[in-house]
Amino acid sequence: MHSLVLENLSYRYDGEAVVNNLTLNVEQNEIVCLLGASGCGKTTTLKVIAGLIEPFQGSVSILGKAMNGASGFIPPQKRNIGMMFQDYALFPHLTVAQNVAFGLTIKDKSARESRVAEMLNLVQLQGYAARFPHELSGGQQQRVAIARALAYKPNLLLLDEPFSNIDAQVRFQLINDIRRIIKDQQVSAIFVSHSKEEAFAFADRLAIMDKGKIAQVGDPKTLFQRPKSKMVAEFLGQGIYIPAQRVNGASVETKFGAVHSLVELGNMDAKGEVYLRPQHITLENCAQGSVKILNQRFMGTEYIYRVTVEGQELEVSHPAHEPLDLTKPISLKIKAHAVNFFS
Numbered sequence: 454m455h456s457l458v459l460e461n462l463s464y465r466y467d468g469e470a471v472v473n474n475l476t477l478n479v480e481q482n483e484i485v486c487l488l489g490a491s492g493c494g495k496t497t498t499l500k501v502i503a504g505l506i507e508p509f510q511g512s513v514s515i516l517g518k519a520m521n522g523a524s525g526f527i528p529p530q531k532r533n534i535g536m537m538f539q540d541y542a543l544f545p546h547l548t549v550a551q552n553v554a555f556g557l558t559i560k561d562k563s564a565r566e567s568r569v570a571e572m573l574n575l576v577q578l579q580g581y582a583a584r585f586p587h588e589l590s591g592g593q594q595q596r597v598a599i600a601r602a603l604a605y606k607p608n609l610l611l612l613d614e615p616f617s618n619i620d621a622q623v624r625f626q627l628i629n630d631i632r633r634i635i636k637d638q639q640v641s642a643i644f645v646s647h648s649k650e651e652a653f654a655f656a657d658r659l660a661i662m663d664k665g666k667i668a669q670v671g672d673p674k675t676l677f678q679r680p681k682s683k684m685v686a687e688f689l690g691q692g693i694y695i696p697a698q699r700v701n702g703a704s705v706e707t708k709f710g711a712v713h714s715l716v717e718l719g720n721m722d723a724k725g726e727v728y729l730r731p732q733h734i735t736l737e738n739c740a741q742g743s744v745k746i747l748n749q750r751f752m753g754t755e756y757i758y759r760v761t762v763e764g765q766e767l768e769v770s771h772p773a774h775e776p777l778d779l780t781k782p783i784s785l786k787i788k789a790h791a792v793n794f795f796s
């Protein structure tokens with residue numbers, strides 16, 4: 454049985470569709486990320502799942518039980534959903550232990566205390582029970598928020614940009630920790646983000662949203678290697694389109710020579726374009742080279758060179774530990790990769 458099924462969901466603000474015939478499944482113990490640009494309808498979708506707003510059309514079901522429709526509308530408090538938001542939403546006047554205990558329906562005092570202790574242990578905040586939220590770091594507050602969301606054993610966890618207020622240095626550690634906690638607890642989760650790096654690190658599958666619809670769903674590698682549309686390819690990373698001619702299922706011809714694909718080309722059209730990312734191109738010092746370097750950016754482990762060649766401007770990633778000799782001619786080659794070929 455699916456943990457969550459959304460079928461043809463639609464929601465409108467002032468007559469304008471912000472969620473538009475959206476269909477998506479989440480399996481049990483799976484983390485799915487709704488990923489998309491600002492304003493594409495991610496938070497609205499989450500609110501519909503939570504029952505904070507009612508869809509104009511379509512259905513939500515959790516563990517096979519309809520949340521709306523003919524059998525009636527199930528309010529948020531009866532959906533057994535845990536929620537976690539970017540601003541932590543901890544109660545400032547309650548201690549860490551009281552925050553975690555909030556919403557627990559266990560009547561027995563010692564059973565309640567032991568559930569709170571178990572949750573604080575899970576998020577490694579054993580010694581913090583008596584502190585108030587303002588006495589914690591942002592990452593610690595998020596750990597309390599996840600402990601509170603999981604304390605009453607929800608069927609489904611909803612997370613809305615939970616890491617966006619966290620310092621970049623600790624963000625990925627926190628993402629790993631919270632992913633491990635969710636997996637240990639065997640809870641399904643829907644996570645909203647506009648950051649592909651966070652989505653790759655946190656989710657099992659990504660659902661890329663565009664204008665209220667799901668553009669494509671899949672694991673990160675499949676989306677990266679086989680985007681079904683230019684929108685998905687572009688959302689997952691910058692690049693440039695180069696005219697290309699399909700030679701066979703494994704290669705295309707471009708003005709920079711043949712490009713070999715490491716995956717079978719899905720598109721059967723003869724003529725089209727390939728989407729090249731900076732990582733797909735290499736530069737080398739070579740006597741016949743005609744590449745002109747326009748500028749370079751040092752990124753730590755790599756340089757990004759902006760170059761022009763054959764009347765085309767593009768960006769190329771180059772390892773920082775193998776610097777190019779910019780006083781000598783430079784040539785360009787396209788590496789074999791999972792080619793994104795579009796009509």
Ligand SMILES: Nc1ncnc2c1ncn2[C@@H]1O[C@H](COP(=O)(O)OP(=O)(O)OP(=O)(O)O)[C@@H](O)[C@H]1O
Nearest residue numbers: 466467471489490491492493494495496497498647
């Ligand atoms: N209460 C509201 N009244 C009217 N319009 C709204 C309301 N809430 C959201 N919208 C509009 O609906 C659209 C989708 O908003 P939503 O918050 O779902 O987007 P989002 O993808 O979560 O964006 P972000 O990443 O910026 O949070 C936006 O154009 C937004 O302006």
